[in-house]
Amino acid sequence: MKNYQRYRKGYYMPPVIALEWLRKEHPEKAPTWCSVDLRDGNQALIIPMSLEEKIEFYKLLVNVGFKEIEVGFPAASDTEFQFLRYLVDHDLIPEDVTVQVLTQAREHIIRKTFEALKGVKNAIVHVYNSTSVAQREQVFRKSKKEIKEIAVEGAKLLKDLTEEAGANYRFEYSPESFTGTEPEYALEVCNAVLDVWQPTPDHKAIINIPVTVEMSMPHIYGMQVAYISQNLKYRDAVELSLHPHNDRGCGVADCELGLLAGADRIEGTLFGNGERTGNADIVTVAMNLFALGIDPKLDFSNMPAIVEVYERVTRMNVHVRQPYAGELVFAAFSGSHQDAIAKGMKWIEEKDPEHWTVPYLYIDPKDVGREYDGGVIRINSQSGKGGVGYLMEQKYGLVMPKKMREDFSYYIKDVSDHRHQELLPDEIHDLFMQEYVNVESPMKLIDFLLKKEPDGVRAGEVHFEIDGKPLTFSARGNGRFDAISNAIQKNVGVAYTFGSYSEHAIDVGSTSRAMAYVSVADKEGKTVWGAGMDTDIITASAMALVSAINRMGNA
Template sequence: MMDVTKYHIGYYNPPKTEYRWVHKDHIEKAPAWCSVDLRDGNQSLIVPMSLEEKLEFFNLLVKIGFKEIEVGFPAASETEFEFLRTLIERDMIPDDVTVQVLTQCRDHIIRKTFEAVKGAPSAVIHFYNSTSVAQREQVFKKSKEEVKKIATDGAKLVKQLAGEYEGNFRFEYSPESFTGTEPEYALEVCNAVLDIMQPTPDKPMIINLPVTVAMSMSHIYANQIEYMSDNLKYRDSVVLSLHPHNDRGCAVADTELALLAGADRVEGTLFGNGERTGNVEIITLAMNLYSHGVDPKLDFSDMPAIVELYERVTRMHVYERTPYAGALVFAAFSGSHQDAIAKGMAWRAEHDLHEWTVPYIPVDPTDIGRTYDADVIRINSQSGKGGIGYLLEHRYGYNLPPKMREHFGYTVKSISDHAHKELTAPEVFQVFQNSYLNKTSPLNVAEAHYIQKNGIYAVVTLETGGEHREYSASGNGRLDAVSNAIKAGTGMDFSIEAYTEHSLTTGSTSQAATYVGLKWGDGTVTWGAGTDNDIIVASVKALVSAINNK
């Protein structure tokens, strides 16, 4: 049984009452990004990646544009040590990419970490210790001074070894479980570390303030970040970094508000894979910036390929509704949504717009390697005539008249409803062909000849049940004459209610598509479509198809 009395507020708001970040309405530029997929992401997999899989993932991150990549905790295991050494010895780290390694503030672990990064073109030594009330009291059983000394002793050793080892080193400190730490105490510890490391604008240090466990609403984290940003020493020499986890499902919001509050850098994973509920999703953050016209400095133009590699090497699944990357995030099944999207697409084309304004779709799917017909308009029993018509037109070139489009929409939805499944584009096209296109049974016009006499005089050979009979009639045009001949020969009672035509293709072999709607004596309306290189032949085929649909 649930018992709410077990729980209390475990976070700490800073001693500040006015915050500047609340008056900002957007993030003006991309932060520095650090992927921790090969550390937080990998350690959270049921089956961790093999060496070759990690190397492939590393290459993907480089291709996307990450300039900082945390490659692991090399002192923790031989596997992680070997991975880092392989990157260095195979010369796989580009000159403009910095690898980041993680180490606790413990003497032997720090020393082995420096051994691991020898020869790297550039490396961030990321050292940390936990500072929260719960960790101090329950895990370490140490006072504030004793916990601070762990941090400062670690900083001293890191600085000493940086002078003893050859390499291009940068440094990062994290007060782990920052969100469960009193802000004033977190500030005291970070400033003590900074006093030892003595960063400069030319050699800044990263201070990373992790949401190790999410405890508060997002605005509280932003308050904590602004307080730290305003009060850290050497602020012009500090890169203020975020590392949010997603325990409350708010990691993206935590990060965006914290960037408004003064943070400069974000550590996360592509799709949010990490401990417990995961890390913040960098793809979502970056694409959110992109959707506001801010260059994220990361390239997600081939999202399907990124998803494929990620799923293959991690054996994780990108949920279908994952923002931007999921298989269904652009999919519109609702009829009203499909109609709005189709009209929005038409509006852009008619007005030759560069700016993206289409309803329901926050970014142009083609920007990230998706397609309109396969990814946006999806057909099931909830679909509408607008989306079904859009798919038929843009995939196959058939632009049905509005009333026929509505009729076709109901036909498709009925089939999907009875089959209890989504219909693919080829299946939708097959329904169109079977239902309307060039139907020759039970009646067919085998031949039609025309004479200019009292308008147009048509001699029509009708085929029914294997028998051929010839009929003739006049009309105000060829189609009207054929229609009158059929009615005269069969006694059918109909009138041509609608007729449209257009070209399917261009060039000398262009095919024409025609559509005919017939209104019958009993008030019903039937539709037919026809295609042929000859527009008159196509029109007759559409007429016959509509008759055969009675």
């Protein structure tokens, strides 16, 4: 590919750091989460959310469990300003929720931000300025000293205005474009800001290390975070925060390595919506912790409802393969995968183990509000007998014999292949009922009356309708099923060998129905299956036999 020579690494390696954090398997607990959907996410939408949509999204975030929510950039527009005022005026900020507002380190913008905060009890004022080499040289054309002074003056104004307001706001500082900044210089600026704020363990400041643009592999960012964490002043009085973007597709990895490296907090968006390629996907980061046995402190147990609100108010789509939330992330089309999942589900049901270990399913879909039926096992031309059989058993209570499952699965694969589409569970059930159950052409079983004789033999009459013509045959056999079979072979002129038989109830109670499965082999030895359903098990068995014979003639 041409032009690769134009690019070079735009990041800076930190000085020597302690690397013990790399030996950790995972964080010990969930970080503090801060949703920036209403600011960072909203500004990335083609059509920004209306006031009503932002309110609905805000309420969703509160219900999910976010305790810190960035509600906007109040000085950026009247809409942003009015949204915060609406939350205040309508008492929509719970006692345990802190709203966060963003402001550049510029005096008039900071003052406008504080106007919007009047009446807010719990707030984080997040101030930032760019510190990267490219921004210093190309945008601001200022020296390191001058850039640091912007940050310090902004920090002072935050402190002064908070004291004037008699408020107890918390402060956050971001060296924007951190990933393109020399780590030593970023540390110097952050420490200068902290010297102004003088945080304490009881009133912590937040230092946010943003991946404004991803420039390196995630382990480099991890080392940059570790360097800041290990050298930051007032460390026990600082929450070290991450704000990764996703330019290299590594936003989640940046979060995970940053947490190992010492970070305490993550700013991101649901499903990763944000500028350019997006922000860190909080759903994925949180659910990754969940899947490692760590309580994420966020509730995604009804993921479909969360997706519905998100897609409606943002006009964005959650991709069908989006981790944990996509429509198809738990779906298995492959026959071998379906078979393993079906067997794993059965094993879990029988053994009730302490931990989830089903093959191909990283977590239990029910933990995020997804159902197995039609969600995990998906049927198309690639599917196998295990998947079709599992679906029919779990959703419809139909426990076909193993060989019949195989026969039916080939039939379904052929239908799906010719239609060039996936088959939904109800379609598959309908096809089974139409093709295998109570097949009445050309021969239809009308009724039978078979009495037990002194020698134990059953004898009597069987009534049929064949090609529309009513016929009655004498029947005799060791049982009613045998008698009906003998009557057919003697009078209808069809030759077959009886194969296998099984039955079960498919409902509970006085109106329960029985399902019977029968296989027969024609004179060439080809096996054909039929099924019968009735409230009477003998009738169901006879209808299954008739279905198999009819299908044998239609094969």
